[in-house]
Amino acid sequence: MIPFNQPCLVGNELAYIADAVKRGKISGNGYYTQACQQFLENEFGYLKTLLTNSCTDALEMAALLIDIKAGDEVIMPSFTHVSTANAFLLRGAKIVFADVEANTPNLDVTKIASLVNKNTKAIVVVHYGGIAVNMQEVLHLAIEHNLFVIEDAAAALGGFYSKVPLGSIGHLAAISFHETKNVQCGEGGLLIINDERLIARAEILWEKGTNRVAFNRGEIPSYDWMDLGSSFLPSELNAAYLYAQLEKFGHIQTVRRQQWERYFESLAPLVESGRINIITTPEYAIANYHLFGLLCANELERDKLASGLLESGILAVSHYRALHLSPFFKNHYSGPELPNAVSFQHRILRLPLFHDLKDEDIAIICDRVKSLF
Numbered sequence: 001m002i003p004f005n006q007p008c009l010v011g012n013e014l015a016y017i018a019d020a021v022k023r024g025k026i027s028g029n030g031y032y033t034q035a036c037q038q039f040l041e042n043e044f045g046y047l048k049t050l051l052t053n054s055c056t057d058a059l060e061m062a063a064l065l066i067d068i069k070a071g072d073e074v075i076m077p078s079f080t081h082v083s084t085a086n087a088f089l090l091r092g093a094k095i096v097f098a099d100v101e102a103n104t105p106n107l108d109v110t111k112i113a114s115l116v117n118k119n120t121k122a123i124v125v126v127h128y129g130g131i132a133v134n135m136q137e138v139l140h141l142a143i144e145h146n147l148f149v150i151e152d153a154a155a156a157l158g159g160f161y162s163k164v165p166l167g168s169i170g171h172l173a174a175i176s177f178h179e180t181k182n183v184q185c186g187e188g189g190l191l192i193i194n195d196e197r198l199i200a201r202a203e204i205l206w207e208k209g210t211n212r213v214a215f216n217r218g219e220i221p222s223y224d225w226m227d228l229g230s231s232f233l234p235s236e237l238n239a240a241y242l243y244a245q246l247e248k249f250g251h252i253q254t255v256r257r258q259q260w261e262r263y264f265e266s267l268a269p270l271v272e273s274g275r276i277n278i279i280t281t282p283e284y285a286i287a288n289y290h291l292f293g294l295l296c297a298n299e300l301e302r303d304k305l306a307s308g309l310l311e312s313g314i315l316a317v318s319h320y321r322a323l324h325l326s327p328f329f330k331n332h333y334s335g336p337e338l339p340n341a342v343s344f345q346h347r348i349l350r351l352p353l354f355h356d357l358k359d360e361d362i363a364i365i366c367d368r369v370k371s372l373f
């Protein structure tokens with residue numbers, strides 16, 4: 001069996017977990033949490049970062065930080081993970097789903113201006129599979145209408161818009177370190193705060209609504225309940241694992257790029273003959289090689305390809321389902337049809353891509369894909 005994903009050890013994960021225990025503190029905001037945050041701020045130029053238990057946590061913090069309340073509207077693509085929407089719905093927002101582009105599964109920024117009204121509070125962009133959204137129009141609209149921009153950069157660490165690292169563009173951004181991501185710790189996430197005005201409150205929300213972070217820095221004699229909040233900070237055990245992965249970020253990315261290119265070269269004849277398409281990166285973006293996605297002609301062809309691969313012991317998987325048609329949301333949705341979101345739901349098939357995937361396995365997968373055509 002070739003799995004779709006497999007967690008990996010790339011360096012000092014187990015040694016750092018043991019070291020965290022030896023240091024006598026495995027609850028949150030200790031040595032390894034600080035080390036991860038420092039690394040991410042230095043490497044990607046983020047103004048301020050806070051590790052969280054998940055990208056879901058980081059998105060929920062973002063919704064709290066921008067004070068989403070009933071009546072506020074938040075624009076986002078329908079083709080995304082449920083957490084993008086849940087985080088804002090939990091605070092009472094009205095979710096305004098927009099379609100994605102015909103050629104990429106990213107927000108169609110030419111269609112969002114007509115969705116902005118006096119209740120609009122934020123635009124949430126999702127950099128699909130680490131491929132940047134075309135941000136110019138989003139930023140232009142945000143300035144014109146005084147909106148928050150939030151990047152759901154769940155899978156996008158290491159990707160760029162033009163030459164700018166993803167996660168550093170919006171007022172806030174959220175990243176995932178779930179085990180399927182390039183760099184991972186099982187379950188984990190990151191809130192990025194690029195707007196100085198939001199930093200102090202973010203630290204309070206992070207620590208259950210208390211000013212314990214300032215207390216830990218020795219700035220105040222005791223800590224108190226100051227605001228809303230939750231237990232958004234992860235254990236040092238997760239942070240220790242993550243730090244070992246971050247130290248090997250360059251190596252992890254090189255391996256993924258080589259794997260992606262191997263797939264690309266091997267499947268090129270199928271693309272050239274028009275049998276299949278591949279999700280590629282627009283010229284304004286630099287990919288982080290998070291996924292290798294095939295684009296089939298339709299759902300039937302995609303499902304047949306997936307079951308043909310499965311019969312050979314290869315697990316290839318589809319991706320998001322258009323949220324406006326989900327069982328939970330469809331009865332609340334009265335907007336226009338979003339045909340591109342539905343089309344991507346039906347046509348994407350992601351092939352196995354993970355650190356320890358062998359070249360021989362990629363060759364087997366590509367041969368099987370070709371023979372199924």
Ligand SMILES: Cc1ncc(COP(=O)(O)O)c(C=O)c1O
Pocket residue numbers: 053054055056057080081083084126152154155175176177178188189
């Ligand atoms: C776009 C997007 N947002 C949010 C999430 C949730 O991430 P997590 O599992 O870290 O909460 C995911 C998960 O892959 C995602 O793809």
